[in-house]
Amino acid sequence: MTDPLTAESTSRYVEAAGVRIHLHEAGATGAPLLLCVHGGAPGAYGWGNFGQNVEALAAHFRTVVVDLPGYGRSDKPAIEGGRYGFYARVFAALIAELGAEKAHVLGMATGGAAAIAMAVDHPEVVERLVLVSSAGGLPLFTPSPSEGQQVIRSYYQDGPPTRERMRAYLEMMMHDRSLVTDELVEERFLASVDPEFMAGAPEGRGTPATTEQLWPRLHEISARTLVVWGRDNRVQGYDNALFMLNRIPDVEVHLYGRTGLWVPFERARRFESLVTGFLTDD
Template identity: 55%
Template sequence: MPLTRENTSRFVQAGATKVHYHEAGSGPVLLCIHGGAPGAFGWGNFGRNFEALSRHFRTLIVDLPGYGKSGKPEIEGPRTSFYAQVFRDMLGALDISSTHVLGLATGGSVGLKMAIDYPHVVERLVVINSPGGLSLFQPTPASAASHDYYGGEGPSMERMRAIMERIVYDKSVLTDDVIRERYEASVDPEFMARAPEGKGGKPGQSLEPLWQDLHKIEAETLVIWGRNNQTMNYDNALFMLNRIPNARVHIHGKCGLWVPFEKAAEFNQEVIGFLSVSL
């Protein structure tokens, strides 16, 4: 039976937060955490990788609190710490003692924070184009402000396309269906009212800096970057390589932020290899 959004959909109560996730496969657990942006959700970020990953791992693709079908709690304090605690509680509720963690952008920052605060929980870590390091050589490029998406005339397919064109190198991979799926998620009334990147997101509530604590990470770590990422330069990956004790880096040429989508086959192969091979 093919894996679909419907037949893999699950819910679990993680402390005070209801978390929605997709599950398939068996074996070592792999927790996949998506990035944060208008209309972002787990399946939208990793649905293209789910079948390949689930052949090797018990793969859990989560919706961050505030996104997708997960609960939309009021978040007090740093978001990264809040998310990390929610996913620790989620694993406990599922009777999972430890997991590999794979995170894109915001999701990778959450993985870093989990590895710092709960080292016994994280076995190996894959971080993709994620805040947490520092730029060594270049100023951070100016990025399109997500909150502007809801300003002025409001959300539209054209505005969503403009946002998504900034996260890929090859714009031809962005079909109308891909844009429409993300746009429809971005105009969900609850998302707009409560999500951090929604219309009602709290101004100034950002991810906390992690660079000073990266040396505390004990997990074997693979840092993946797109050389053509327009939001953060690839020298952030080199900073992480220097700071995380057991780290290695793979930088993809002709690739933007959304590596799991643009380079799906190669990405799947490198992640499966890294998580499966004895180091």
């Protein structure tokens, strides 16, 4: 019997572009590389976003789930210049450090913007692209800032972080509030009050890095792209997905009803099947 994949059994570090990146790796060494980049929010980190999907994805791909610089157990460097371009440079170098020429790149929310920056600045390392509830688009009818963006910004600003505030954030992020368990709240709350996170992550109390506008460059994406969204996403409205549909040259869009931002969690099995089919379809 194969031992179950856990956060600790898959954990390791790789230095890329001068940044020590913490990641989780699972799957056959010779399989296509799939790089998964998490979203940015209070207490966000790689396994927290994609841990439930690793086993299914690792059956088909050499699956690598990273902690963004500034998050989780990765280094927390000061970022000069655009945040998304910085992430793209680090992850392009990481692909080479992992011994691969190219990778499929799956990015969610902030991780989606990092993936877009990789696709336009370093197209030679991106095989196919999956954007989930991605930043980097342009809302057509959602107010800006959105309801969810205001909740995220207020987490550290309206008094000290609390478990109650973390629960409210998670319930806003997901359509099915029954999925917000005490264990999930505790896990994300403790991550959100980690002193290094609060000092180094843009959603913490540190000085936010510059975020570039990527929507004018979406037409530069040459990689075949899958855009995945939840209709009930209150952070990044699905109108962003419609904008991407009109701008990215080789693109398809999948929308889930009764689903919020965290599609890989709320629709885990269907999401895994969708992504696997897209990445293996010739």
